[in-house]
Amino acid sequence: MNLPKIPLGVDVMDRDHYALEHMFARTPQIADDDLPAHLDAILAEIAAHFVREEAAMEAAGVPILHCHRGQHAALLEEAGRLRNEFARVDAPARRHAIWFRLARLVSDHVASVDAISSRFFFDKAEESGAPAGRCG
Numbered sequence: 001m002n003l004p005k006i007p008l009g010v011d012v013m014d015r016d017h018y019a020l021e022h023m024f025a026r027t028p029q030i031a032d033d034d035l036p037a038h039l040d041a042i043l044a045e046i047a048a049h050f051v052r053e054e055a056a057m058e059a060a061g062v063p064i065l066h067c068h069r070g071q072h073a074a075l076l077e078e079a080g081r082l083r084n085e086f087a088r089v090d091a092p093a094r095r096h097a098i099w100f101r102l103a104r105l106v107s108d109h110v111a112s113v114d115a116i117s118s119r120f121f122f123d124k125a126e127e128s129g130a131p132a133g134r135c136g
Ligand SMILES: [Fe+2]
Pocket: 013, 017, 049, 053, 110, 114
């Protein structure tokens, strides 16, 4: 399996994060007129990934799932705002919104919320000092 920039050792995370990185990386090659469809495909993939990731966390009994769901909802809300701005901006701004802003939102989420949650798949949360049962 190809690994993402930050491998977390949880298959559904690593597989999906790699796929998302691959989609973001294609952004410079996307034609201007195709940027809205490219963004919509990424947004659909992010939403599908969140569903798979939450299901895996539920199956594994990850105790901070409710916090994680909240972070997913916040990211989707911000992504929706970014999508709404598309109608008012030109192609370079659209490319920047995908390639920098949205990609950063996702990579920050992976490096923080996903990284903390992944520890619970291996019962390492207690020894790592990760917060259990509370958000933020
Ligand atoms: Fe994730």
